[in-house]
Structure formats: structure tokens, C-alpha cells
Amino acid sequence: MLALPMIALAGNIKSPNGNIEVKFSVDNTGRPVYEMTYKGREVIKPSHLGLELAKDKHASKGMDETNLIDGFSIAKEETSTFDETWRPVWGETATIRNHYNELAATLLQADTKREILIRFRVYDDGVGFRYEFPQQQALNYFLIQEERTEFAMAGDHKAWWLPGDYDTQEQETQETRLSEIRECMKKAVNWNNSSVAIFSETGVQTSLQMKSQDGLYINIHEAACQDYATMHLELVDDQTKAFTTKLGGGSNAYTPSPKPSAYPLPQPFTFVSHLTPDATGLKGAMQTPCETPWRTVMVSDDARDMLANNLILNLNEPCKIEDTSWIHPTKYCGVWWEMIVGKSSWNYTDDFPSIKLDKIDWNSVKPNGRHAANNEKVKRYIDFAAKNGLDEVLVEGWNVGWEDWANMWKRDVFDFVTPYPDFDIKMLNEYAHSKGVKILMHHETSSSSQNYERHIKEAFELMNKYGYDAVKTGYVGDIIPRGDHHYSQSMNNHYLYVVKEAAKHHIMINAHEATRPTGLCRTWPNLVGNESARGTEYEAFGGSNPDHTCILPFTRLQGGPMDYTPGIFVTKLSEWSDNPSWARITLAGSLALYLTMYSPLQMAADLPENYEKFDDAFQFIRDVACDWDDSKYLEAEPGDYITVARKAKGTDNWFIGGKCDENGHTSVIKLDFLDKGRKYECTIYADAKGAHYETNPQAYTISKRVVKAGDILKLKEAPGGGFAVSLIAK
Ligand code: NOJ
Numbered sequence: 001m002l003a004l005p006m007i008a009l010a011g012n013i014k015s016p017n018g019n020i021e022v023k024f025s026v027d028n029t030g031r032p033v034y035e036m037t038y039k040g041r042e043v044i045k046p047s048h049l050g051l052e053l054a055k056d057k058h059a060s061k062g063m064d065e066t067n068l069i070d071g072f073s074i075a076k077e078e079t080s081t082f083d084e085t086w087r088p089v090w091g092e093t094a095t096i097r098n099h100y101n102e103l104a105a106t107l108l109q110a111d112t113k114r115e116i117l118i119r120f121r122v123y124d125d126g127v128g129f130r131y132e133f134p135q136q137q138a139l140n141y142f143l144i145q146e147e148r149t150e151f152a153m154a155g156d157h158k159a160w161w162l163p164g165d166y167d168t169q170e171q172e173t174q175e176t177r178l179s180e181i182r183e184c185m186k187k188a189v190n191w192n193n194s195s196v197a198i199f200s201e202t203g204v205q206t207s208l209q210m211k212s213q214d215g216l217y218i219n220i221h222e223a224a225c226q227d228y229a230t231m232h233l234e235l236v237d238d239q240t241k242a243f244t245t246k247l248g249g250g251s252n253a254y255t256p257s258p259k260p261s262a263y264p265l266p267q268p269f270t271f272v273s274h275l276t277p278d279a280t281g282l283k284g285a286m287q288t289p290c291e292t293p294w295r296t297v298m299v300s301d302d303a304r305d306m307l308a309n310n311l312i313l314n315l316n317e318p319c320k321i322e323d324t325s326w327i328h329p330t331k332y333c334g335v336w337w338e339m340i341v342g343k344s345s346w347n348y349t350d351d352f353p354s355i356k357l358d359k360i361d362w363n364s365v366k367p368n369g370r371h372a373a374n375n376e377k378v379k380r381y382i383d384f385a386a387k388n389g390l391d392e393v394l395v396e397g398w399n400v401g402w403e404d405w406a407n408m409w410k411r412d413v414f415d416f417v418t419p420y421p422d423f424d425i426k427m428l429n430e431y432a433h434s435k436g437v438k439i440l441m442h443h444e445t446s447s448s449s450q451n452y453e454r455h456i457k458e459a460f461e462l463m464n465k466y467g468y469d470a471v472k473t474g475y476v477g478d479i480i481p482r483g484d485h486h487y488s489q490s491m492n493n494h495y496l497y498v499v500k501e502a503a504k505h506h507i508m509i510n511a512h513e514a515t516r517p518t519g520l521c522r523t524w525p526n527l528v529g530n531e532s533a534r535g536t537e538y539e540a541f542g543g544s545n546p547d548h549t550c551i552l553p554f555t556r557l558q559g560g561p562m563d564y565t566p567g568i569f570v571t572k573l574s575e576w577s578d579n580p581s582w583a584r585i586t587l588a589g590s591l592a593l594y595l596t597m598y599s600p601l602q603m604a605a606d607l608p609e610n611y612e613k614f615d616d617a618f619q620f621i622r623d624v625a626c627d628w629d630d631s632k633y634l635e636a637e638p639g640d641y642i643t644v645a646r647k648a649k650g651t652d653n654w655f656i657g658g659k660c661d662e663n664g665h666t667s668v669i670k671l672d673f674l675d676k677g678r679k680y681e682c683t684i685y686a687d688a689k690g691a692h693y694e695t696n697p698q699a700y701t702i703s704k705r706v707v708k709a710g711d712i713l714k715l716k717e718a719p720g721g722g723f724a725v726s727l728i729a730k
């Protein structure tokens with residue numbers, strides 16, 4: 001370790017255009033403090049940084065000091081500037097500029113002789129900072145009790161929040177003031193989710209979108225979360241007595257750590273980081289040299305900038321996959337919605353309440369007659385995909401084990417290689433390939449992560465053998481090994497292990513129920529999708545609010561694309577099933593989601609027969625691209641409306657989508673982004689007069705005209721509706 005002079009410094013650093021400024025110092029107790037402004041307005045008031053370590057019974061003598069909170073002085077400060085433009089393998093734009101000013105402050109804790117570094121990157125649209133722990137005698141292995149990063153808000157902002165939870169994000173977003181979070185928490189939780197683990201009456205998830213009373217949009221999230229637990233935020237309000245109170249409920253609700261933090265509570269309206277624990281209640285096991293993920297604060301006075309922001313991708317490392325030619329944007333349909341809705345089943349037989357994979361002869365069991373992943377049906381989906389230019393067909397329930405997959409403690413649930421007797425894996429893949437279509441693999445792990453790791457090599461080899469190049473993984477239920485959580489350090493390591501193993505096999509990953517994304521898809525672009533929020537499946541479980549999709553791009557999508565599985569045309573499910581639930585969206589609104597919910601992986605989720613009834617509207621799903629050279633957010637307000645125009649990769653064609661909440665919206669779109677002097681065939685799919693997400697969802701109109709740069713489109717969106725436009729260059 002370096003012998004560093006004990007000098008107190010304070011650093012100020014501005015973003016390249018000067019709009020954002022960060023001030024950094026240590027206070028009179030040696031606690032690191034930062035603050036942040038945007039155009040001179042307070043975004044983060046002075047807030048402490050630091051970590052509490054846990055006593056490590058294996059630590060050598062003198063190494064069991066747990067304080068990484070105070071007693072620091074700034075030993076060194078370095079500033080630098082960085083400016084590069086990089087090309088994502090897939091994305092919303094062909095190139096991304098990564099331009100920031102950096103401040104790296106080395107801090108020395110005199111009593112322990114420990115050294116940490118806090119690095120700030122200040123962009124024009126936000127700030128990222130992280131803790132780094134260099135290799136040193138006095139700090140090598142350490143356990144984290146809690147990270148104590150504070151984000152002091154300047155007022156009682158409006159917030160779009162999800163209950164902080166160690167295991168699920170599949171909840172409706174709440175829109176309240178910060179001061180109302182506590183009273184709304186209990187009703188905000190859907191306790192029926194397959195694993196709920198709430199930790200506090202004021203704990204919320206990131207990415208957290210806020211709006212100040214004077215119109216600043218502020219978003220807190222994290223970037224590059226690897227080998228570290230997912231961060232939540234615990235709000236200190238005027239009722240907070242100590243961190244981490246117990247709320248209870250759910251299948252594995254958390255018992256809080258017995259000892260409240262010894263450090264004083266910050267002022268009300270301060271968020272404090274709260275990491276996801278592992279099965280022992282600890283928040284992380286670290287070895288130097290190492291670092292935390294980036295803590296991010298994005299800010300603008302224009303909501304559209306929040307959606308165009310690339311801060312989180314930029315804070316991730318460049319792509320680590322050398323040959324990316326096998327990674328491709330994908331449109332797919334699937335043997336899926338009919339199981340979610342309850343008309344058919346994943347399992348093959350209903351005869352056994354439990355099965356052991358090695359003790360059953362599948363050829364002699366009685367089929368239930370509802371098993372959807374059968375040769376005939378899969379061929380029908382392949383034909384549908386081939387006819388409509390869809391790249392892949394997801395088939396769920398193809399493999400043995402679904403009879404008792406949802407048993408919470410079953411360890412050896414699936415082997416990921418044995419098909420049910422009515423799914424001829426060789427024949428179906430050959431049939432698909434002969435029509436230019438691929439089958440999209442499905443690996444539900446039932447959250448038995450060790451079981452998946454044990455089988456993953458054979459599972460990926462099987463995929464390579466039959467020509468699958470993408471897999472949807474799933475983590476329904478409580479994590480096995482027991483007591484662990486979906487968003488812990490060890491599970492985050494598991495998800496990344498799967499992505500890296502998949503890359504070796506040239507396989508793309510779409511992980512459901514995994515941890516919320518933090519931009520790792522820049523480094524590992526075979527991570528083409530995640531669920532990690534309430535997806536379309538909830539339209540079959542009672543429905544989601546019409547504004548849900550006008551919030552997700554501000555929150556969940558900040559870290560990476562979502563496999564939202566849009567495209568429900570027959571929204572009243574009772575029209576074709578016994579399910580009374582219905583999707584709160586118009587048909588034209590469903591088309592808009594292919595633009596507003598950016599993803600390189602897009603599903604056409606409804607049944608082929610439902611699409612065949614509305615073939616003229618389905619033309620938009622056939623035509624729309626899912627990889628882009630450019631994107632322009634034209635209108636946006638969280639929870640109200642989003643309008644975006646995107647230029648399809650490698651073409652001169654544009655597509656525009658507009659989606660609104662339950663109040664309807666009128667969009668005025670100036671086509672000033674089109675090439676001058678060029679004509680475009682414009683097809684508009686819009687809500688018809690009288691359309692309404694509840695009473696008249698299938699009322700749409702399709703109109704065509706020729707347009708040019710500078711023309712104006714005025715489009716009316718119905719309550720819960722939207723529109724989709726294709727502009728094909730002539
Ligand atoms: C939950 C996923 O979100 C859904 O898409 C999938 O069909 C089921 N799990 C079964 O794996």
C-alpha cells in the first residue's frame with residue numbers, strides 16, 4: 001500500500017456541457033459526501049457514501065474492523081476526460097457516444113490503513129459513481145453487512161415505484177409522492193406472486209423514476225451489477241426509526257438483520273442503498289481488487305431525454321464476445337399464450353401428483369389431452385411463422401418435468417434434454433429449418449439454480465445439435481438452495497454464468513424472473529432479453545393498468561430490453577377460453593408496443609387463429625423491424641404517453657409508435673426526421689372513433705398516404721390505446 005499524505009481535498013467536477021456538477025468532499029468525521037446539481041438546481045443534496053462490513057470469523061487478527069463509513073481523508077484526486085463513439089451489436093441507434101468527465105478520489109482510513117477509491121463519471125445526462133477496493137494488505141477478503149450510499153432528494157418528489165423485494169418485480173407500479181410510500185406499501189404488494197420478499201415499509205426498487213415539483217426528471221438505478229447483490233433503496237421519512245423494519249408476508253418474507261445500523265439516520269427524503277442478502281443474511285462476499293456496480297442518477301428537465309439516455313450502457317464494459325455474427329434480432333411467436341391463459345398445459349399427464357425423472361416410463365403414462373407442445377401444434381406454429389416472416393417459434397412444455405415443477409422445494413425438476421413422447425425434437429427442428437424458421441428453446445429452472453448448472457452443458461449441447469440458437473430461461477418460485485434470493489450476489493453470478501456459457505455455445509439468452517438488468521447486454525450482447533417486470537402474462541392473471549407500458553420504458557427498460565411479449569389482439573380472453581381476465585389495451589395500442597417497448601427480441605404473443613382474424617392489422621407486425629439505426633423520442637411523460645420514431649437498421653424506412661394511458665392522447669408528429677426530397681408510403685394503424693381499451697378495443701382503422709419530410713401527422717389515441725405507423729421509402 002502507498003504511503004499517502006493526509007490532506008483534505010474537495011473536488012468539483014462538471015459534465016462536458018457544464019449542465020451537471022458533482023461536488024465531493026469528506027466531512028469533519030471523515031465521511032465521504034457528494035452532491036449533484038443540474039443547471040444549478042439541486043438533484044442530490046449532500047449525501048454520505050460508505051459501507052458497513054460484517055464481522056468475519058475467519059478474518060486474521062486486526063482485520064476484523066467493520067467500518068468503511070468514516071475516518072477517511074482524501075489522499076489523492078485525479079480528473080480525466082473520456083470521449084468515444086461505439087457501435088452496439090443491436091440497439092436503438094447505430095452508434096452511441098460515451099462522453100464524460102471523471103473524478104477518481106483515493107480515500108485513506110488512517111486507523112485501519114485501508115484505502116478505497118470512489119470514481120465519479122459525470123455525463124451531460126447523469127452521473128455514475130462506484131466504490132473500488134484496490135488490493136492491499138489491510139483489506140483482502142471482506143463481507144458486506146450493508147452498503148450505505150445515500151441519495152438525499154431535494155423535495156417530496158412524485159415517484160413511480162415498485163415495492164422493494166428480494167425476489168420479484170412482477171408488481172404494478174405505484175405513482176405517489178415520496179411521503180406517501182409508507183402508507184401505500186401494503187396495498188402495493190401482490191402477495192400472491194410466486195415468491196415475495198418485502199423488507200421494509202419504505203423500501204423500493206430501482207430503476208426508480210421521479211419528478212420534482214419544478215419539473216426535473218430524476219432516475220436512480222445501477223449499472224454493471226456483477227459479482228454483487230442487486231441494490232434497492234430504502235427511503236428515510238419522518239417516521240423512520242432505524243433501517244430495515246419487518247413487514248412480513250409472502251412465502252419467504254425476510255427477517256431483518258438483528259442489529260440496526262450504528263450510524264445516524266440521514267434527513268427525511270433520503271434514499272439509502274439496501275442490498276439483497278444471501279441465505280445467511282449477508283449482502284456480499286468480496287475479495288480485492290474489486291469494485292461495486294455503478295450507482296446511477298440520470299436527470300433532465302425533458303422527459304424524452306430520460307428515454308434517449310445511454311448512461312447505463314456506457315458505464316458497462318465493451319463487448320467481450322469477439323465474433324458476434326451469430327447474435328441477431330428476433331421476431332417470434334410461441335406455443336405459450338394458450339398455457340398462460342389456461343386452455344392447455346405444459347405438463348403431459350395429470351395422473352401423478354409428483355414425478356421422479358429417473359423413475360418414470362413416459363411412453364406408458366396416460367396423456368392428459370391438453371399438452372400443447374405436441375408435434376401437430378408445433379408444426380402449425382412453424383407454418384404460421386414461416387408464412388409471416390417470423391424468425392423463431394418458442395415451444396414451452398416440450399421437456400419432461402412439468403407435472404410438479406411448481407413444487408417449491410423440488411431440487412431435480414428438469415433435465416432440460418428429455419422431450420415428452422409427443423414432441424419429436426429431431427423431426428420438428430428439421431421441419432422448422434426446412435421452412436427457414438428456428439425453434440426457440442425453453443429452460444424453466446423452477447429456480448433450482450444448482451440443478452440448472454449441473455445440466456447446462458448437456459442442455460446447450462443438445463441445442464447445438466438440433467440447431468437452436470436462443471433460449472428463454474425462467475426462475476419461477478423460491479430459490480433453491482433454500483433461503484437464497486433472486487437478486488443476491490450468488491444468483492446474480494448464476495445468471496451471468498449462464499450468459500457466458502451460452503456465449504461459448506453461440507446461444508442467445510432471454511431470462512425471465514432473473515435480476516433486473518443493469519446494461520450488461522453491452523458486454524454480453526447475447527443477453528438479448530429479460531423479463532424482470534410484470535409482462536403481458538399478467539393480462540391473463542387479472543390484468544395490468546393501461547398506463548403500465550407508459551412507465552416501464554422509464555424504469556425497467558433503463559437497464560436493458562424487456563421480453564414484454566406484446567401483440568394481444570383478442571383482449572377479452574373469454575372469447576376463446578374460460579379465463580375471465582382481459583388485457584387493458586386496444587388493438588392499435590398493442591401494435592404501438594413494438595416501438596415503444598424497445599427490444600431486439602419481439603414476440604407476437606397471441607394465437608395464430610386470433611391473428612388470422614385481423615390479418616390487415618397483423619401486417620404491421622410482419623413489417624416492423626426490431627433493430628434500429630436511429631431512434632427519436634418525440635413525446636413522453638411517465639405514466640401518460642410515449643411516442644417514438646425509429647429508423648430500421650440498414651434501410652431508409654421509419655416506424656413510429658405512440659402509446660398512452662387510460663386518458664387517451666393526441667399526438668402531433670412533425671416528420672422532420674425523414675430524408676429531404678424523398679417520398680414515403682405511409683400506413684397508419686390507429687384507434688378508430690369510439691375505440692376504448694375496455695368497451696371497444698378492436699376498433700381500428702388502417703389508412704395509407706404518401707408523405708415527405710416536414711409533413712405533419714395528427715393522430716388520436718383512444719383511452720388505453722395508441723397507434724403504429726410504417727414509412728417505407730419509395
Ligand atoms: C413465467 C414466465 O414469465 C412465463 O413466460 C413462462 O411461460 C412461465 N414462467 C413458465 O416457465
Ligand code: CA
Pocket residue numbers: 170512513531535537
Ligand atoms: Ca414471469
